[in-house]
Amino acid sequence: MSGRGKVYLVGAGPGDPELLTVKAQRLLRDCDVVVYDRLVSAAILDQVPPGVTRINAGKAPGRHTMTQGQISALLVRLARAGYQVVRLKGGDPFVFGRGSEEARELARHRVAFEVVPGITAAAGASAYAGIPLTHRGLAHGVRLVTGHRQDGAPLDLDWSCLADPAATLVIYMGLGHVEEIVRQLVAHGLSPRTPAAAIQDGTLPGQRRCLTTLGELAGTVRAAGLRPPVTLVIGRVVSLAPELDWFTGAADASAEESHG
Ligand SMILES: C[S@@+](CC[C@H](N)C(=O)[O-])C[C@H]1O[C@@H](n2cnc3c(N)ncnc32)[C@H](O)[C@@H]1O
The missing domain is CATH 3.40.1010.10 (Tetrapyrrole methylase, N-terminal domain)
Structure with missing residues (x-):
């Protein structure tokens, strides 16, 4: 002391x-x-x-x-x-x-x-998944939101603002409500073909990365059996992930890929 x-x-x-x-x-x-x-x-x-x-x-x-x-x-x-x-x-x-x-x-x-301050999951998990949060011509901004809600209450998010094809959307604690998140974003005009990723245990040796589309996101994470902590990343920048995948090979991790 x-x-x-x-x-x-x-x-x-x-x-x-x-x-x-x-x-x-x-x-x-x-x-x-x-x-x-x-x-x-x-x-x-x-x-x-x-x-x-x-x-x-x-x-x-x-x-x-x-x-x-x-x-x-x-x-x-x-x-x-x-x-x-x-x-x-x-x-x-x-x-x-x-x-x-x-x-x-x-x-x-x-x-x-x-x-x-520490490195937040949006920055850390995305970087280790080969996803830049912004990229000239693909995303001019980033939004960080929580997909957590109080028991039974609907997700209290501004969906029309979030359904922006020119910005990257990062969702913390979104695994439990991924179906509702996808439904709302598509209903508010975001294309189901928008690239999307789910990253479990980001930056750790056992990191798992599912690459898919918004329309397939819920089915992909359920089929892969992802468990928290998971960060969801939705936006055109996710299309760069296969090209920028530096971590999976480098760490020789048991990382899993799904292309929905
Ligand atoms: C209560 S929040 C805490 C966020 C934390 N303060 C931060 O800045 O990253 C917990 C959520 O963060 C995300 N998260 C934290 N660590 C993570 C990791 N290693 N990989 C993926 N997502 C992670 C997940 O969405 C998880 O449900």
Whole structure:
């Protein structure tokens, strides 16, 4: 323990430990406690020195280890006790990671904190799948959305805005509702022939990449039996993936290809 406590909200990136930032690595080495999420890969946790206390705040779907309120309260308590705390989150803490909620709680309790960005799944999984998020002539922008919804509620997304053939659409947590996502995008005018990809365990040795079309996306991911975490990428840029596939061969991974 070293003086006044502080919480570092640190992005761990999508899985490959070499995608940790230099700052994240240093903080993991120097902190007293790491409070980590379910999506933080084992290879990253291996970098935490044996003397550092690890607390699993991981939340599996339907099996809540700690509530969000309990996690925030724990961070406040640890900092007030004088600990240097790394709150380690998958990807980037401020992209669909609830890092901002935790930061607000820390601010409300006047606990010192810093935010250390990480590589978000959209950037990491796409790059390792050979998909550039933008490419001149194919996509002039990117939209990041969540396909998660509260129990039973319809997905609350602006479908006419998302059905844009000139932009790349990246959907986090979309696996459970992929059928509805496809139906809505097609209903709002996006061609079913639009290239689409689903990437499971992006950047990890077991990464799986399904390349297909929007119209075939739901059937392809179900047939492949993809399991979370999966990122969906929809847009013309996906057409470059076969040409830019640097990772599958390089890692000699058991990556799977489907061309729907
Ligand atoms: C709760 S969100 C957290 C996002 C995280 N904060 C980020 O910036 O990447 C979890 C979702 O991120 C995506 N995701 C995270 N890691 C991934 C990975 N290694 N491969 C593919 N998708 C991933 C999946 O869509 C997953 O359901």
